[in-house]
Amino acid sequence: MTGAPTASGEGGSSGTDSPAVPIHLRPARASDLPVLVPLLLRLKRLNEEFDPLLRVRDDAEAQALEVLRASLDDPKSIVLAAEGVGPDKDKVVGLVHAVLRERPFYTPEVEGVIVDIYLLPLYRRHGVGEYLLKEISAQLKAKGAGVVIAEFPSQNEIASRFYAKRGFRAITGRHARSL
Amino acid sequence: MGIRQLTNSWNDSGKVLIKAPSVNGFGMAESVPAPVDRGREPRRRTRAPRSASEDETQTDELGRRAVELSRFYGGKIETVPKVPVRSLQDFALWYTPGVAEVSRAIHADPDLSFDLTGRWNTIAIVTDGSRVLGLGDMGPEGALPVMEGKALLFRWLGGVDAVPLPIRAASPAAIIETVERIAPAFGAINLEDIASPKCFGILEELQKRLPIPVWHDDQLGTAAATIAGLLNALQLTDRSVKEIRTVLLGAGAANIATARLLFALGHDPGRLTLVDSRGILHAERSDVDELSVRNPWKYRLALRTNGGGRTGDLAAALAGADVLLAASTPGPNTIRPAHVRAMARGPIVFALANPVPEIWPQVARDAGAAIVATGRSDFPNQVNNSLVFPAVFRGVLDARARSIPDEIVLAAARELARHAADRGLSEEHLLPTMQETEVFPHVAAAVADAAVRQGIAQRRLSHDEYLHRAETQMARSRQLVKALVGSHLIPPMPRAAPPTSRRRTR
CATH class of the missing domain: 3.40.50.10380 (Malic enzyme, N-terminal domain)
Structure with missing residues (x-):
C-alpha cells in the first residue's frame, strides 16, 4: 500500500527533469536495499496508524527485504530509488514500488499498481508527489499497463485527497474485519 | 429610550x-x-x-x-x-x-x-x-x-x-x-x-x-508567562531573541505553544531544538510519520526546527545553546549540571516542572547558569500562569x-x-x-x-x-x-485538626 507521496500534493512539476523538484529518481539496485528497507518499514508503520488491521509484524524488516529483493528481480515490478539533490546527492530519501497485474475479466487487460510510495518528510511537497506519480505512471505504461491504481489505507485522508486531485477515483474497495 | x-x-x-x-x-x-x-x-x-x-x-x-x-x-x-x-x-x-x-x-x-x-x-x-x-x-x-x-x-x-x-x-x-x-x-x-x-x-x-x-x-497561559520571563532574561544577558539558540525540553501543551510564540517574536526556527522523551525531535526520527497523524503540531515542529540537523539526547541538543526552557518531567535530576555546563556562556535555564523543577536552581547556578526560573513560588523568578x-x-x-x-x-x-x-x-x-x-x-x-x-x-x-x-x-x-x-457570611476557617485525630478521607 502506498502512502501519500506528499503531505498536501500542492505545487506542480513539469516532468522528470524539473529543476524545482528536490529529488532525482533512478531504478533501485540491490546495493540500495539496506537503505530502502527502513524506508519501506517507515511507510508500513505509518499505515499502522490508520487501522489496527495494519499492525506491523515483528518480522516485517525481514519481509521487507525479501519483498524488495524479489521485486528487483521481477520484470513485472518496478522499484525506484529517490535520491536527494545538491548537498543530499546520493542520499536515498524515498522509494516507489509498483507491480503489474493481469486483469483477466476487464479492459484494459493490465493494471499498474503503486503499492508503496514513501519519502522522508523533509523531501515532500515542492511538487515531489506530482513528479513521482508522473514518473511511475509513465514507466508502468511503458511496460503495458493501461490503468494505474494506487493502494493505501482507507483512513489515509491525505493520500485520498492527493490522488483524487489527480483524477483517481475509487473503483473497488477492500473491506475487512478480524477473524 | x-x-x-x-x-x-x-x-x-x-x-x-x-x-x-x-x-x-x-x-x-x-x-x-x-x-x-x-x-x-x-x-x-x-x-x-x-x-x-x-x-x-x-x-x-x-x-x-x-x-x-x-x-x-x-x-x-x-x-x-x-x-x-x-x-x-x-x-x-x-x-x-x-x-x-x-x-x-x-x-x-x-x-x-x-x-x-x-x-x-x-x-x-x-x-x-x-x-x-x-x-x-x-x-x-x-x-x-x-x-x-x-x-x-x-x-x-x-x-x-x-x-x-x-x-x-x-x-x-x-x-x-x-x-x-x-x-x-x-x-x-x-x-x-x-x-x-x-x-x-x-x-x-x-x-x-x-x-x-x-x-x-x-498552552497559552504558561507560554505567555514563559515568554515574559525570557524577554527579561534576554535583556539582562544582552541577547536578542533573533540570535539565540534555544532548547525546549518537553513537547507538551506549554512548550508547543511557546515555540509558536517564539517564532512570532522572530526566533529563527532553525535555531530551536525540541527534545522529548525520545531525544531530539528531528525530521528523520523514526516516529515522525506517526506524529504526522497523531500530533501534527509536533510534526510541523519536527520539520521546521533543529536546523543544524542534530540528533541524540538532551546533552547533544544543549551543546552551545543559550536558552533551555524545560517543561518536562519533575526533577531534580532531569537536567544535570553537565547539561548546563555544556551550554553557551551564561545560559538561561527555565526549569518549570512542578512540584520539583528539572534541576534545583542553585545547582543550575553552580553549573554556570546566569539566570534560573522555576514554576515554584519559593524560589526567585516564578513562571506562573496565574x-x-x-x-x-x-x-x-x-x-x-x-x-x-x-x-x-x-x-x-x-x-x-x-x-x-x-x-x-x-x-x-x-x-x-x-x-x-x-x-x-x-x-x-x-x-x-x-x-x-x-x-x-x-x-x-x-x-x-x-x-x-x-x-x-x-x-x-x-x-x-x-x-x-x-460579616462571617463566609465563616472563618476552622482550626486544623491535630494530625493524630485526622481522618484520611482518601
Missing part, C-alpha cells in the same frame, strides 16, 4: 454574580498557600532546596487540610445575587413578567446578551478531566475541585465570573460540540486540563467556530474581543515583562510576583489595547478607560470577599 440606554453601566448589568468565592480570603484567617494556581507552595524566598521527604510531608499536610476545608465549606464557590431583593415583589422585575421584555430584546438582538445579562463577565472553565495537574486522567468529577479553584482565582485576581464545567466527553469532537452548544451563555471560554495533543485541535477548532475568545491555559490568565480574560472581556490571537498573548507577555523591568530587573527579579496585584489591571489594559489594534474589539475604549475598568472590577472582587468574610 432604547434598551441600551436603559442599562446605565455594563458593570452593573446582569442580576447574578456567578460563583462568588465562598471560602475565606487568602491569608485572612490563617496561613494558607499564596493565591497561586496549581496549589503551589507558600511563598518563601529561599534558595535552599527542601529534601524530598520534606516536600512530601508538606504536600501531604496541604492535601489533608484541603480535604478538611473542602468538606467544611462544601466546595469553594457559590452563586449569589448581584441585585437587590427587597421583597418578593422585586421578582416581577428580576423574573417574570418583567424579564420577558429583556428576553424579547435579546431575541431581537442576541448581542444584547452582553449588556442585559451577566454574559459580559462570565466565562466557562471547560475540561474533560483528561490531564488534571500532574495527576493524569481524573475524569470530570475528579477535575471539579481543581476547576473550582481555578474559578476562585479568576474571581479573586481577575474579577471574572467563572463557571467550572467538567464534561463527560469521549472524543475531541464531543468536547467541541459541547462547548459550541454552551457558548451562548458565556463571554469567553477557558479550556483547562485537556490532554495533549488533542488540546491543540480542540483549541484551534473552537477558535475558528466561536465568536468569543477561547483560551487553553495549559500571572496571565486572570488579566487576559479581564482584558478580552472588557474589550469584548471576538478572539484571542497570538498578538494578544504576546501583548500580555510584554506587559508582564515591562512591569517587572520598571521595578528593576535582576537575576532574581525577572517577573512580577503574585503579591504585585497592581500588575493585573495593567496587563488587562494591554490585552484590551491589543484587541483594539487587532480590530477584534467590539468595545473600543482608551487605555486609561480599560485600566480603570479592570482596576474597578478586580478591586470589587476582593472587597466582596472581604465583606463576606468580615
